[in-house]
Amino acid sequence: MEADLDGEASNEQEIEDLEGDIDxxxxxxxxxxxxxxxxxxRSLTPLIFSVCQLNEHxxxxxxxxxxxxxxxxxxxDLVTCCVRSKIEAKQIxxxxxx
Numbered sequence: 001m002e003a004d005l006d007g008e009a010s011n012e013q014e015i016e017d018l019e020g021d022i023d024x025x026x027x028x029x030x031x032x033x034x035x036x037x038x039x040x041x042r043s044l045t046p047l048i049f050s051v052c053q054l055n056e057h058x059x060x061x062x063x064x065x066x067x068x069x070x071x072x073x074x075x076x077d078l079v080t081c082c083v084r085s086k087i088e089a090k091q092i093x094x095x096x097x098x
Contacts, residue, residue: 068074075091082089 068078079089
């Protein structure tokens with residue numbers, strides 16, 4: 001228990017030492033500017049979250065497309081589905097540097 005009290009006293013002394021070194025002159029305009037910046041960041045949070053979700057969905061679709069491309073049975077099933085739906089089946093190929 002004494003060690004905890006000594007640790008707390010030490011922490012308080014370190015905080016007091018740091019407070020003595022801080023010399024910040026803030027004006028009302030600086031504080032208003034800071035509040036405005038925080039409000040803008042908070043308003044963008046839902047948009048950033050939506051973009052992250054969209055990116056995750058695109059990654060999942062890309063992984064699925066790779067699985068389909070490398071699976072001949074799925075490719076045949078997709079061609080059959082396209083024929084039934086009267087959609088022209090196409091296979092996209094792109095050059096890959098080797």
